[in-house]
Amino acid sequence: MSIKIAQPYINGEWITSGRESVPVISPYSGETIGEQILATNDDVENALASAFNAKKQIASIPSHQRAQILKKAASLLENEKERFAKLISLELGKPLKNTLDEVSRSIETLELSGEEAKRLLGETLPGDASERGTQAIASTFRVPVGLIAAITPFNAPLNLVCHKVGPAFAAGNSVILKPAPQTALIATELLKLLLEAGFPENAINMVLGGVETGQQIVKDDRVNVISFTGGVVASNNICAIAGMKKVLLELGGNASTIVHEDADLNRAAAMCARTGFSNSGQSCISVQRIYVHQSVVPKFTELLKEEVLKLKIGDPLHPDSDVGCLVDKNAANRVMEWIDESTKMGAELICGGKQHGATVEPTVLLNPSKQSKVVCQEVFGPIVSIIPYETIDEAIKETNDSSFGLQAGLFTNQMDLACKVAHSLEVGGVVINGTSNFRLDHWPYGGIKNSGIGREGPRYAIEDMTETKMIVLQLPVNQ
Template sequence: MAKVSAVKYPSWSKLPIGGVWKEGSSDRYETVKNPYNGEALAEIKLANKQDIDEAYKKAKEAQAKWAKVSAYEKAALLEKVAEIINERREEIVTLLVEESGSSQVKANVEVDASIGDAREAAKYPFQMEGTIHPSIIPGKENRIYRNPIGVIGAITPWNWPFYLTIRVLAPAIATGNAIVLKADSQTPITGGLLLAKIFEDAGLPEGLINVIVADIAEIGDAMVEHPIPRVISFTGSTAAGQKIGALAGQHLKKAALELGGNNVFIVLDDADVDQAVSAAVFGKFFHQGQICISANRILVDRKVYPQFVEKFKEATAKVKVGNPAEDGNNIGPLINERQVERIVKLIEQSISEGAKVEIKGEVNGQLMSPFVLSEVTNDMAVAQNEIFGPVAAIIPVDSEQEAIEIANSSNFGLSGAVFSGSLERGIEVAHAIETGMIHVNDQTVNVEPTMPFGGEKLSGLGRYCGEAALEEFTTVKWMSIQREPRQFPFS
């Protein structure tokens, strides 16, 4: 791509590689655009395989020193990161709105979640504990030490770029690692460059965070196949995650994968319909539905189905669509035209399969107002695919058991929700759903810094956040100490 003449943020044109902010070595450029109005935000000269190699080698050098830094210094740095994010909230929110199409509400939620993860990560340096255990061998002492992995390779997405990047950066750095991050080329500022600068401003030594913005056609699998990283963290589509997981396995690297979802929102016959509708509208349309844990299939018992559909339509009609920079607008643009085209095809196919259109949304460029489809069956396109857009698919079910069977028929298992007038009944149904996360009398879009985040089946491997992050970004070493001469059967 040719270089453009003018951009809004010319300062975001370089990449932090090996402790130096510099242009990538590729001949290609990437223009970062506002998905709402097409404004050119930044122009970045892309990285190539040579840059990736340099980043990993410099990261390894820096990590050896960082691992020896005291827990108190690491913790103080993470607390400073949280403080800087809070101080720069307005700037970060503006960039999220402009670069990712986030509404004001979504951008602020993303900042809050990021602060929470940074503060939680500040605890991790004090959890790099060693333990002493007895031995079956006389005069021996066994010790177990928790150590950094070393260097982590991370690939992050565009939909929650700031949060889904710090969710990896913060625990990786807190536990003594270095990182090479490939930010999505659609959101490289909020998805990598800005956070690298924030960590730098907080006092992080050079070379520990490296950011790559590159064209996959040019770099291929270099991020995963390079010999230095021992963990590959990926958040994105299941198809890409399967490939990355296979490559990591071939090279005996650990893969932490948070992938797609086909999340159910179940409304049982005894549910408070008003509360269920309120939660479903938020869980479906928050950030245009471009969230891996959005409600994808809304399963409603036939006894309350007509009432639910009517109230859902009324609530959806009040959701405001437009420029995400304006207060009050809940739905902004989809990230690119390909996504719009894909979603429109899913809608058209489902209508041809028999879905009833309750609300026919409008498409204006990358701006899509909500579509509501009723009488959907689980074999229709909108039920079989992760929509990732403002399209509600409402499926009638005849019983609690049918809802469970439909929920578990999917190859995905990321998030879910169950609404019931009886908490115990809701909990029992939630236990029956094959998923990594599920919420009773709440919607599907939840994240907390201390709670394990991840999925089952094709929704991924491993968990992020809380104590789970320690497991993903550290390793353990068994050391035995023979304190007195040992008697061997022969020698």
């Protein structure tokens, strides 16, 4: 197996030597698969200066050219689909089934960004709505903010980079990218592809490193917008040090899916099993809390157990694997601690609950305590909890009794009840007759409370990555 290298890309050049480096280790096999070269403080400064100096040049590229470049990138990624998917599986431990889907979504995200590059629309506003504006007319335009800092997580390391870089470039901005340290190899390969597609050399800079690297970027006054996907602790730190700049946060959740007494239980169980354990539950909207009407709890529990036991655990590179491993053994150890806590507090272990290295078997818990971490915090691991409820108002109340509010799901055949629940849940999105874990890349995606600020999806991200500029024409007074 050839060793791959993750490299910073600064001012049009790849950093290849003279820096500290760390090994890249596959979380599933434990093998060293690559090397990551870390950026120095001077490297970050040079990257910021390069991105800042490039603002006007990138803004001057016609929209149709930016669209062509993004669509070329999508085409190149289509040709490299299998190679990129295998690299994500190798680097992250995410099953090939999921990574092939992630590459497909990334292609779509780049295509959508290219389309939106041609839709930077404004409007004409007559002045005569005001007595003072009888002889005036205004036009609005969407203009790039300048420099976007994109800080991305490990769990969807390709598509979430595309969700930041694609809209940023579509809107005419320059970008400084800091990907997650756990998945710098795939970020490096994507950047090479973007440059091959025609991205100007200084349209994007990439630095590799940890918290201190991110903080140096966030503090810098040359940055206009910070687009961050990650956890609450890191987001609070960003907000504390960012200063006067726009901050877009796509954070976590402890997503609820409600299964009412009239639901199609077979469908609900199958979907909860599939979307609760994909990527070992390492998704912001992964099914975590399943509120089930008490009259159908026994039947649903049995059906869910049957579906979960069908999942194949194994090598992420094997095409039949449904569940690979977590991002590292520390994450697996933490998940096991939470399972142990929940059972000590009274939860019944229905299945799973065993660890093999960085892999934790898909785990189903019944009726855990409301105070246990698996209920009140974000698991970000392969655990779902079945929690009985008596009335739909109780299920709504318990769903809303959370510091998070990203997405929720609901299974019912009653339209009036579906409407009531959808409007009552304090979340950014509600999926009816589906689980919380469903997202299309052109839809507005994001949450409320500790789940974030702003919305992703190329059209919606571009709104936050541009400013409204107004030009007023005052006409001569008629003689």
